[in-house]
Structures are given as C-alpha cells and as structure tokens.
Amino acid sequence: MNATRRHPRHPRDWALWRRPKSFIAFLLTMEALSLIGFTLAFARSSTPTATDWMRFAILAAGATVHIQLTRRQEERRRNRTKTVLIDLIAVWVFPAILVLPAPLVVLLVLLTRVQRWFTARRPAHNFVFSAISHSLAAALAQMTYVSLGPHDWLSLSGWGSLREFGFILLAAIVYEGVQVVYVGGILTLSSPDPTVRTVLGSKADNLLEAITTGLGAITAVLLVTMPPTVAIMAVVTVVFNRLAELDQLQDDVVTDSKTGLLNMRGWSESAERALSRVGRADGNLAMLMIDLDHFKWINDTFGHPAGDDVLISVAKVLGEVTRPADIVGRFGGEEFLVLLPDADAAAAEMAAERMRDTIAKLHIDTTDKRGEETTITERTTSIGVAVYPRHASTLQGLVQAADAAVYEAKEHGRNQVRFAPSLNQ
16 A cells, blocks of 8 residues: 655645754744734734725735835845845835734735745745744834824824824834844854844845835825825835845945955945045055965865855955955955055054964864865965055055065965065165
C-alpha cells in the first residue's frame, strides 16, 4: 500500500522550520504576544460608524491606487534593496490610525499586505509575519492615540493644535517603535552578521519613513476636513514612490555592490568636493590607500566566497573606525581609499595605524572550498599615505602618491604604513 503523500504546501514543509531555532522562537513568541495586543486594542475601540466606513473606503481606494500603479517600481526597489525595505504605504495606514477604530485600521493593513503579496512573492511565513507586525504596530498606535482623546480637529485653538500635534507625534513614535522591535528582532536573528544598517536601515531609509508618516498625518487632516482632496495624495504617493526608486538607482550607481562602500565614481565625486572645500579654506587633507596583503592567497586557499567575506568585513571595519566626515571607497580588487578632511600628517598616520591594527585583529567567519566553516585571522595590510598639499595638489596626484607609498610598504615587508615622497624630493 502506497504511503499517503503530503500536499506540497503542508505546514511541516514550510520554509519557516528551516530557520534557526532562535528565529522561530522569537517569531512565535511575538505572534503570541500580538494576540494580547490586538485583544486590548479591539476591546478599547469604538464601534465603526457610517462615517468611519466612508473614511475607510476612501483610504482603501487611495492605497489600492497607490499599490497598483507602483507595483513594478516596488518590485524593482525590493529586488535592489539589500537591507530593510521602507514600505511607503504608511501614507495610508497612519491616517487610519488617527481617524478610524482599531478593527478598521487592522482591516486596512491586511488589505494592503494582501496586495503587496503579489509584488513581494515571499515565503508564506514572511507574509504572515509582516502582516501581523504592521497590524500590531498600527493597532497599538491607534490605542495610544485614542487614550489621549477625545480629538476634535475642527474646533482646535492655537494651543490645542500644538497639543494635538504632540499626540500625533507620540502615535507615530509608537507606530514606528513597535515595528523596530518586531522587525528589527527578526532581521537580527536571521542575519549571520547583523549591523545597524541592515537591521534598521540607513539614515536615508529612516528619513524616507519619517516623511511617509508625515504625509500620512497630512492625509488624515484632508480626510477629516475635505475628504475629496485625499485623491491628491494618491497622485503624490505615486510620484513619491518614483522619486524613491530614482534615489535608489542613483545610490546604486555610486555604490560598490559587494561591500556597500562608495565605488570609484561615487568616491571621486565626494573626494573632489571635499578637496575643493579644503583648498578654498587653505586647510589640510590626507588620503590613505589600503591594500590587503596576500589577498590572492585567501582566494586560492579558501575560495572566492571567503575572499568576498574578507572584503565585506574590512569594509565594515573601515566604516566603524573612520569619522562621519571621512570618505571611504573601494578602489578595486583588494584596495580601499579613505579621504580624511582636515587631517595633517600626524593625524593621518594615527588613523592609518589604527586601521592597520584593527584589520589585523579581525576574526572573519567564512567557509572554505569544501563549504566547511572556518575562520580567517591575522590579515595584514600595507597602507600608503599622501597629504595635501605636501605630496600633491590634485585628487589624481594624491591617489598616485598614495599608490606609490603602498608599493614602498610592500617592498619593505608589508604590514606597515608608508608616506609618499614630498614634491620637492
């Protein structure tokens, strides 16, 4: 007798169960806690009125127009995004938080998530997780805002409007904060090497999220005062989605896909601007060229994936040990460039030695040619230093001078910092 065949989508075969145990435990715990959050929010919510249903219909229509007209753009954004994706649908969800009862808020979130499902094409457990996390964040933010009420926007005084703005801001903080805890925890547990950027997104990502939530507050005001004008926000969101995609495309043009640092085009543009500012101010500037010693040996011994892990780890370290004003880029292969505005020779040498020492202390977890886990340690670097205007007065001249210093470091035994010869030598 043949054994009974399971359906290909049987719960036992879900991709969820192949995740790390800590990931599964966190996800199931958060979803259990979400039931408590939904129960509290619904228990404290009012019964939807005819006006509530009308406002819900307007927001649902606006969200649907937004999603359907930006499906291609959103799919391209999602495919190019290597960190957390900022979903612009808050333009429609946040006004629901401010003007609708909790059940309608959650219903609107679920409506948007179902439509996003066809764009995202993610595993089922990812879809369920994102739907619950967004719904919970919206429900708790709505409960927080309602508890500060009542809210009558049509009869606000000057002081009352300022007070109401504070309440709206608090609701936005709860909405974003719950998502940070929920989504951030999942991303941390699912990433082998989590960073602040991969978990919380870049500054640009978070600015985009703040602007989107702000547009949501404006949508709420329009919905209460002049409902037909909400149609304007549908147009605005489509254009805004396109601008977000263009910004991402521009970032891709100047970013090295492997390390996340600036590529030579992006680095050169930023470095030229910095050099011009320093030149006008008659100041100092230093350039470091960092070359990983015996990098070919890593590829030959452990394989190219291990070499990529080394590059990524070094790039991460360079981002951590440099100042916000410093400009870090990948020169090509195993070489990196760091521009240090307002740094003289002494400061440049100190920075170079710090980088050399930090890279040497790295323990890089990776795999060998057989796919077995291994750790690469004690990687040395040769660093060349050129200082403006002592070694060169142009960006190209500084790069050439730093490159010559790197070769000198390698010729004298590697694992050291060398300065370029002065112009008058």
